[in-house]
Amino acid sequence: xxxxxxxxxxxxxxxxxxxxxxxxxxxxxxxxxxxxxxxxxxxxxxxxxxxxxxxxxxxxxxxxxxxxxxxxxxxxxxxxxxxxxxxxxxxxxxxxxxxxxxxxxxxxxxxxxxxxxxxxxxxxxxxxxxxxxxxxxxxxxxxxxxxxxxxxxxxxxxxxxxxxxxxxxxxxxxxxxxxxxxxxxxxxxxxxxxxxxxxxxxxxxxxxxxxxxxxxxxxxxxxxxxxxxxxxxxxxxxxxxxxxxxxxxxxxxxxxxxxxxxxxxxxxxxxxxxxxxxxxxxxxxxxxxxxxxx
Amino acid sequence: xxxxxxxxxxxxxxxxxxxxxxxxxxxxxxxxxxxxxxxxxxxxxxxxxxxxxxxxxxxxxxxxxxxxxxxxxxxxxxxxxxxxxxxxxxxxxxxxxxxxxxxxxxxxxxxxxxxxxxxxxxxxxxxxxxxxxxxxxxxxxxxxxxxxxxxxxxxxxxxxxxxxxxxxxxxxxxxxxxxxxxxxxxxxxxxxxxxxxxxxxxxxxxxxxxxxxxxxxxxxxxxxxxxxxxxxxxxxxxxxxxxxxxxxxxxxxxxxxxxxxxxxxxxxxxxxxxxxxxxxxxxxxxxxxxxxxxxxxxxxxxxxxx
Amino acid sequence: xxxxxxxxxxxxxxxxxxxxxxxxxxxxxxxxxxxxxxxxxxxxxxxxxxxxxxxxxxxxxxxxxxxxxxxxxxxxxxxxxxxxxxxxxxxxxxxxxxxxxxxxxxxxxxxxxxxxxxxxxxxxxxxxxxxxxxxxxxxxxxxxxxxxxxxxxxxxxxxxxxxxxxxxxxxxxxxxxxxxxxxxxxxxxxxxxxxxxxxxxxxxxxxxxxxxxxxxxxxxxxxxxxxxxxxxxxxxxxxxxxxxxxxxxxxxxxxxxxxxxxx
Ligand SMILES: Nc1ncnc2c1ncn2[C@@H]1O[C@H](COP(=O)(O)OP(=O)(O)OP(=O)(O)O)[C@@H](O)[C@H]1O
Ligand SMILES: [Mg+2]
Numbered sequence: 001x002x003x004x005x006x007x008x009x010x011x012x013x014x015x016x017x018x019x020x021x022x023x024x025x026x027x028x029x030x031x032x033x034x035x036x037x038x039x040x041x042x043x044x045x046x047x048x049x050x051x052x053x054x055x056x057x058x059x060x061x062x063x064x065x066x067x068x069x070x071x072x073x074x075x076x077x078x079x080x081x082x083x084x085x086x087x088x089x090x091x092x093x094x095x096x097x098x099x100x101x102x103x104x105x106x107x108x109x110x111x112x113x114x115x116x117x118x119x120x121x122x123x124x125x126x127x128x129x130x131x132x133x134x135x136x137x138x139x140x141x142x143x144x145x146x147x148x149x150x151x152x153x154x155x156x157x158x159x160x161x162x163x164x165x166x167x168x169x170x171x172x173x174x175x176x177x178x179x180x181x182x183x184x185x186x187x188x189x190x191x192x193x194x195x196x197x198x199x200x201x202x203x204x205x206x207x208x209x210x211x212x213x214x215x216x217x218x219x220x221x222x223x224x225x226x227x228x229x230x231x232x233x234x235x236x237x238x239x240x241x242x243x244x245x246x247x248x249x250x251x252x253x254x255x256x257x258x259x260x261x262x263x264x265x266x267x268x269x270x271x272x273x274x275x276x277x278x279x280x281x282x283x284x285x286x287x288x289x290x291x292x293x294x
Numbered sequence: 295x296x297x298x299x300x301x302x303x304x305x306x307x308x309x310x311x312x313x314x315x316x317x318x319x320x321x322x323x324x325x326x327x328x329x330x331x332x333x334x335x336x337x338x339x340x341x342x343x344x345x346x347x348x349x350x351x352x353x354x355x356x357x358x359x360x361x362x363x364x365x366x367x368x369x370x371x372x373x374x375x376x377x378x379x380x381x382x383x384x385x386x387x388x389x390x391x392x393x394x395x396x397x398x399x400x401x402x403x404x405x406x407x408x409x410x411x412x413x414x415x416x417x418x419x420x421x422x423x424x425x426x427x428x429x430x431x432x433x434x435x436x437x438x439x440x441x442x443x444x445x446x447x448x449x450x451x452x453x454x455x456x457x458x459x460x461x462x463x464x465x466x467x468x469x470x471x472x473x474x475x476x477x478x479x480x481x482x483x484x485x486x487x488x489x490x491x492x493x494x495x496x497x498x499x500x501x502x503x504x505x506x507x508x509x510x511x512x513x514x515x516x517x518x519x520x521x522x523x524x525x526x527x528x529x530x531x532x533x534x535x536x537x538x539x540x541x542x543x544x545x546x547x548x549x550x551x552x553x554x555x556x557x558x559x560x561x562x563x564x565x566x567x568x569x570x571x572x573x574x575x576x577x578x579x580x581x582x583x584x585x586x587x588x589x590x591x592x593x594x595x596x597x598x599x600x
Numbered sequence: 601x602x603x604x605x606x607x608x609x610x611x612x613x614x615x616x617x618x619x620x621x622x623x624x625x626x627x628x629x630x631x632x633x634x635x636x637x638x639x640x641x642x643x644x645x646x647x648x649x650x651x652x653x654x655x656x657x658x659x660x661x662x663x664x665x666x667x668x669x670x671x672x673x674x675x676x677x678x679x680x681x682x683x684x685x686x687x688x689x690x691x692x693x694x695x696x697x698x699x700x701x702x703x704x705x706x707x708x709x710x711x712x713x714x715x716x717x718x719x720x721x722x723x724x725x726x727x728x729x730x731x732x733x734x735x736x737x738x739x740x741x742x743x744x745x746x747x748x749x750x751x752x753x754x755x756x757x758x759x760x761x762x763x764x765x766x767x768x769x770x771x772x773x774x775x776x777x778x779x780x781x782x783x784x785x786x787x788x789x790x791x792x793x794x795x796x797x798x799x800x801x802x803x804x805x806x807x808x809x810x811x812x813x814x815x816x817x818x819x820x821x822x823x824x825x826x827x828x829x830x831x832x833x834x835x836x837x838x839x840x841x842x843x844x845x846x847x848x849x850x851x852x853x854x855x856x857x858x859x860x861x862x863x
Binding site: 003004006007010011013014015017018020021022024025028029031032035078079080081082083085086087089090091100102103104105106107109110111112113114115117118120121122125142145146149171172173174175176178179199200202203204205206209210214243244246247250251259262263266269270273274276277 | 312
């Protein structure tokens with residue numbers, strides 16, 4: 001009798017807890033959407049920001065975020081592919097492999113601010129790349145590599161050994177078996193992992209404030225020569241991203257409409273991350289179907 | 295004479311490709327390892343300057359409560375890091391402690407109480423919570439939590455408590471999803487056996503499921519703590535950034551990360567003020583290692599028991 | 601067990617032998633899975649490897665084209681065209697082109713039927729479109745699959761039935777025109793009809809290929825093979841013509857095994 005009552009009570013508590021968690025998410029999203037979405041307009045999304053007066057947009061920051069994201073992925077994807085191929089296909093179990101895995105694990109659990117500080121020391125100061133897109137992309141690469149490597153490794157591991165044997169038995173090198181058979185077969189889950197990590201990179205700020213910098217100089221969107229100073233493609237210019245922008249205007253507190261701009265920016269960030277999440281699933285599933293379809 | 299025989303004796307295109315591919319992939323892996331070593335090298339080197347160049351004693355650094363690096367006292371700058379260390383630990387412990395019951399409860403809903411609907415609803419909730427960037431948490435903290443604290447407790451509203459609430463939501467999904475993994479790895483047969491003996495669901499959960507999942511849950515908690523300890527911007531936005539001992543939960547305080555984010559840009563490389571910040575970064579690094587070590591220890595313990 | 605308890609048939613002429621193992625020992629760490637096997641594989645014949653589960657048939661077969669590299673440690677020699685396949689100067693990839701293998705579970709690549717066959721050919725330097733087309737057709741005909749797939753060569757191979765997929769794997773292997781074909785229980789995942797088709801395919805192939813097949817299906821071994829080797833606990837206890845092995849085994853262990861008498 002008593003045990004039954006306790007059981008009922010405990011179940012009630014568990015339902016309450018889960019309800020609170022759901023409620024927290026609804027309130028969070030609700031707050032951001034309700035506050036942020038009304039701010040969104042074409043001019044908000046495309047015009048440059050105003051530091052001291054109201055009515056500025058986030059155009060440059062949005063572009064910077066996307067540009068940095070693409071550069072980061074371009075640098076980190078090949079490295080992560082190579083590293084995960086070695087780990088999953090070549091590394092023999094043993095002390096060295098264990099150490100390497102531990103190192104990657106440590107890297108993945110480092111606070112992103114530490115990664116940013118390292119990026120500052122190495123790329124900005126040591127390599128004299130100053131606060132720039134390159135410095136930022138390199139720092140984000142360091143931030144992104146361990147998780148991306150692990151997710152690609154998981155994707156490779158999920159492909160049956162039968163496929164590897166099949167390639168090897170035909171006299172094909174392991175390398176080509178992996179790159180031409182295993183990797184394509186793993187593409188659906190690799191793409192999902194890639195997009196999810198893109199979401200993480202897109203929202204990252206702590207690794208960027210001392211690498212890509214906190215300023216967004218005006219850009220001339222008519223000039224696509226990467227060597228010109230006002231070209232959007234110039235990788236040597238400082239580039240405040242959307243996430244950094246939210247942090248900056250809130251901690252400085254000089255922008256009169258900081259709250260409104262932040263809410264709008266936060267809404268954009270969330271929507272982009274949501275899109276990434278959804279497309280990761282959709283694309284993963286579609287690619288998988290495409291791959292196995294007759 | 296024998297063409298086949300000859301072909302087997304000459305290095306093939308495949309064997310060349312194989313060697314090249316293996317080296318190429320090893321190079322990629324090696325570069326990640328080099329980055330890890332470089333991070334530790336650089337930050338340790340910078341972080342030790344406070345003690346070697348600026349002659350601050352380690353015990354003063356760790357136990358001093360005055361943080362004023364631009365002021366020198368008896369030959370060494372005033373860099374007592376205890377306020378930030380205390381702030382970091384306090385905020386981490388409070389946020390994690392608050393998150394644990396919610397995380398375990400939510401995880402239980404997904405594994406034992408209503409596995410189907412629970413997972414269908416809660417899994418996306420967790421994924422969304424993880425996906426929200428930390429500056430967004432900071433912004434919501436700043437516009438919702440801080441004013442709420444101000445209304446309830448007076449003062450500015452900035453402080454450890456605001457940080458705790460923000461971090462609570464941030465570590466919740468981490469701990470929950472890892473706890474779910476721990477709970478699902480408890481064999482179904484354990485549950486059936488317990489239920490068959492007449493135990494109620496709660497008794498089964500409490501006496502069997504949670505018990506055998508303890509190492510996994512502990513790992514989840516340490517992971518959450520590591521995330522909380524290293525979180526920078528969200529905390530920095532709500533904690534108040536006063537380098538004072540956190541005597542009150544609702545008065546401005548600071549953490550290692552918050553001082554670092556605000557400080558690095560305002561100091562000049564090579565000065566004592568700057569060195570002191572790198573020492574804080576070193577503490578962060580060491581703590582991150584410590585959390586890692588703890589996770590390994592728990593994992594080893596757990597596997598020994600089986 | 602001494603050699604006295606074994607009967608191993610030897611061939612008179614070197615011409616008859618495609619592959620020969622000498623004192624082949626295979627270890628998984630400390631565990632000796634094959635102890636000192638001396639076996640001559642006859643050319644253009646089907647040799648069946650039979651024996652209880654865990655007796656080392658797969659282990660033996662896989663080491664014949666070095667698929668055990670990095671998994672097991674192999675000692676002794678495998679002679680092929682006056683070369684020891686275990687020696688350092690052998691290019692394993694070129695060697696495996698000559699000694700192909702088909703596995704228990706059909707493992708077509710997630711590519712089209714056509715690409716499944718051309719993929720390895722291209723890797724081995726055959727890129728002429730006409731030759732590729734030709735080889736694909738010949739291989740599929742030899743594997744008795746051509747009529748079933750000729751209209752869907754560009755469809756995914758993953759849509760094939762188990763039996764078709766297995767024959768595709770055989771086609772893929774013979775498209776390389778190897779010397780020797782190693783098959784590890786190729787029919788064990790197939791239904792009786794697919795199995796019969798596969799057996800017919802193998803019998804037709806033996807005019808051009810030396811075939812070694814591991815099987816648990818004794819009637820199958822009796823139907824298709826010319827020679828049979830019986831493995832027991834890592835030892836080749838008997839190797840003889842298939843008829844002899846099944847009707848008048850020389851060794852008691854073999855007698856027990858082929859008559860299903862495990863008492
Ligand atoms: N990768 C491996 N690592 C360690 N031991 C192995 C490995 N593969 C096989 N063995 C062992 O070697 C012995 C021979 O195995 P093998 O697979 O060659 O047997 P088999 O005759 O092919 O059996 P089956 O008819 O079941 O396929 C067995 O005792 C097995 O446990
Ligand atoms: Mg076998």
